[in-house]
Amino acid sequence: MVQLTVDIGGRPGIDCRGFCAYCYFKHAQDLPAFGCKYCLPFTKGCDYCSRSVQEKYSGFIPLQEVAGKVLADLQMLTGDLTRITISGGGDPSCYPEFTDLMELLSSLEAPIHIGYTSGKGFDNPDIAEFLIENGLREISFTVFAHDPELRRKYMKDPTPEASLETLHRLAQKIEVYAALVILPGVNDGKVLIDTIRWLEKAGVKGAILMRFANTPEQGLILQNAPIIPGQRIHTPLEFADLVKETQKITSIRISGTPLYDPDLGSPFILAHEPDHLQTLPMISKCAGVITGAIAGPFLDQILRARGGENLIFMVKKEIADLITIDDIQELDLSTMPDTIILPGRSFIHISEAEKVLSADGRSRIVIRGPDMLTADGETSMGMTRDEVLALELEGCRTLINLINQWGS
Numbered sequence: 001m002v003q004l005t006v007d008i009g010g011r012p013g014i015d016c017r018g019f020c021a022y023c024y025f026k027h028a029q030d031l032p033a034f035g036c037k038y039c040l041p042f043t044k045g046c047d048y049c050s051r052s053v054q055e056k057y058s059g060f061i062p063l064q065e066v067a068g069k070v071l072a073d074l075q076m077l078t079g080d081l082t083r084i085t086i087s088g089g090g091d092p093s094c095y096p097e098f099t100d101l102m103e104l105l106s107s108l109e110a111p112i113h114i115g116y117t118s119g120k121g122f123d124n125p126d127i128a129e130f131l132i133e134n135g136l137r138e139i140s141f142t143v144f145a146h147d148p149e150l151r152r153k154y155m156k157d158p159t160p161e162a163s164l165e166t167l168h169r170l171a172q173k174i175e176v177y178a179a180l181v182i183l184p185g186v187n188d189g190k191v192l193i194d195t196i197r198w199l200e201k202a203g204v205k206g207a208i209l210m211r212f213a214n215t216p217e218q219g220l221i222l223q224n225a226p227i228i229p230g231q232r233i234h235t236p237l238e239f240a241d242l243v244k245e246t247q248k249i250t251s252i253r254i255s256g257t258p259l260y261d262p263d264l265g266s267p268f269i270l271a272h273e274p275d276h277l278q279t280l281p282m283i284s285k286c287a288g289v290i291t292g293a294i295a296g297p298f299l300d301q302i303l304r305a306r307g308g309e310n311l312i313f314m315v316k317k318e319i320a321d322l323i324t325i326d327d328i329q330e331l332d333l334s335t336m337p338d339t340i341i342l343p344g345r346s347f348i349h350i351s352e353a354e355k356v357l358s359a360d361g362r363s364r365i366v367i368r369g370p371d372m373l374t375a376d377g378e379t380s381m382g383m384t385r386d387e388v389l390a391l392e393l394e395g396c397r398t399l400i401n402l403i404n405q406w407g408s
């Protein structure tokens with residue numbers, strides 16, 4: 001597949017008609033670079049872990065500049081273009097030259113996908129027909145609730161009825177996937193049931209439930225917790241149960257993040273597949289694997305099945321990809337082996353990690369592990385069970401090989 005990503009820029013909370021009440025970027029602080037896999041070996045900080053992760057755009061990118069970048073990217077592609085994805089820090093529905101952008105991209109004669117929109121910029125439902133006529137074939141649409149007043153209050157949507165009608169018209173003709181950030185006591189319970197049933201009747205293909213994050217442990221790494229003071233939050237297991245119960249009331253595909261996908265059994269299907277586990281290499285060396293609080297128990301089960309005892313070191317941060325240097329500073333070094341493996345996409349610079357993890361006077365080697373060991377609900381929504389299993393087998397095989405290669 002030959003894909004083209006069209007970045008329109010934009011700033012969260014500014015180029016989207018205002019922050020939603022639950023937005024991850026609300027109250028975000030301007031922070032130094034975290035460090036990451038893309039940084040140079042002796043330089044902490046790069047464009048990704050400084051600007052991109054904090055969505056530091058100056059605003060929407062003018063259409064003329066977007067068009068120039070599209071032309072340059074097209075010249076670099078080989079093969080027939082099969083998919084165009086519109087993305088950015090702001091909301092595409094609020095892009096001031098949105099209709100012109102769609103007409104421009106439609107001339108490329110490839111299916112267009114909008115990776116995210118709140119729909120807050122859709123003030124006239126007739127936009128749905130225009131989008132379909134100009135090649136839109138898939139869209140991820142944040143709903144929150146079918147109740148217009150809840151959208152108005154929590155999403156700051158000035159025209160919630162028009163936004164919902166736009167979604168409804170789109171779902172009649174193209175693939176629409178709904179996203180719902182769940183605030184306990186606000187849009188769960190009967191509100192969630194009514195919303196899911198409305199989405200099913202509208203023709204939506206699937207819905208992902210997203211657990212609200214309100215603490216640093218849940219992934220707020222921009223020093224902006226709490227997003228909503230006093231708002232109750234689900235534990236991971238409570239949220240997994242909510243996803244399971246929601247799946248029972250509808251025929252549309254339901255998944256959740258950080259847990260879980262009822263149709264596939266992910267994340268970490270492999271932990272419950274002994275026959276597939278047997279195809280992984282046996283572990284012959286010792287290396288510490290740092291991971292998040294959600295993945296930790298699954299990974300421990302997988303590694304123990306291949307002979308790896310006491311290799312997992314869990315931080316309080318629940319999502320491994322969002323682990324920062326602050327998280328590993330809290331680990332007890334007394335039981336750590338000489339080789340440490342970090343999550344591949346964690347926001348830590350290797351040289352800084354080596355200093356922190358060798359603070360007890362014992363010099364330790366730190367390496368970066370695979371980018372992905374499983375698929376969360378956002379990723380698995382577009383995958384089959386065999387595809388998720390294949391991803392897990394590849395990731396865990398790579399991890400075990402790293403342990404055997406670098407471990408003591």
